[in-house]
Amino acid sequence: MLQDQEAHAAQMERTFIAIKPDGVQRGLISEIIARFERKGFKLVAIKLVTPTKSFAQKHYHDLKERPFFDGLCDFLSSGPVLAMVWEGEGVIKYGRKLIGATDPQKSEPGTIRGDLAVVVGRNIIHGSDGPETAKDEINLWFKPEELTNYTSNQEKWVYGVN
Numbered sequence: 832m833l834q835d836q837e838a839h840a841a842q843m844e845r846t847f848i849a850i851k852p853d854g855v856q857r858g859l860i861s862e863i864i865a866r867f868e869r870k871g872f873k874l875v876a877i878k879l880v881t882p883t884k885s886f887a888q889k890h891y892h893d894l895k896e897r898p899f900f901d902g903l904c905d906f907l908s909s910g911p912v913l914a915m916v917w918e919g920e921g922v923i924k925y926g927r928k929l930i931g932a933t934d935p936q937k938s939e940p941g942t943i944r945g946d947l948a949v950v951v952g953r954n955i956i957h958g959s960d961g962p963e964t965a966k967d968e969i970n971l972w973f974k975p976e977e978l979t980n981y982t983s984n985q986e987k988w989v990y991g992v993n
């Protein structure tokens with residue numbers, strides 16, 4: 832059953848995904864990108880940046896009362912982060928599923944953190960947790976002109992749009 836173009840367009844979402852300094856240093860960039868790419872999601876923006884501590888504090892502002900906040904922001908700003916925007920139907924929620932639970936001890940095998948990380952303070956990847964945070968995080972990390980708009984050749988096969 833083919834989906835029509837409008838229904839497909841209405842369900843398209845974008846999410847912010849970042850490989851943290853531990854994931855970059857451990858050589859896991861291609862492994863992680865491959866999982867999003869093979870699923871059928873589309874990469875629309877990507878850059879390698881070392882955030883400042885104050886930028887990290889902005890990114891994690893929701894957690895500023897938590898005891899691990901300062902160490903977390905020091906860590907995020909300690910080296911290059913691979914910042915990305917991925918697009919697809921349901922990508923915000925499903926991206927979190929691909930990533931797995933926050934604590935890798937509790938992440939299911941088959942998830943990124945379950946397969947590739949061991950402790951919560953070094954869980955290698957970030958993903959937006961909802962539509963509002965996705966919008967805010969994309970705006971924080973990327974300028975509008977850094978976001979690409981293109982039709983992937985795969986789209987008609989991934990979604991069955993006519």
Ligand code: UDP
Pocket residue numbers: 894899903932933951952953954956957958960
């Ligand atoms: N974190 C931590 N200790 C904790 C909880 C979280 O170091 O007890 C770190 C961990 O790196 C996590 C990040 O803080 O990824 C953000 O926490 P959040 O609860 O938003 O988890 P996430 O959305 O990344 O799964």
Ligand code: MG
Pocket residue numbers: 958960
């Ligand atoms: Mg979070």
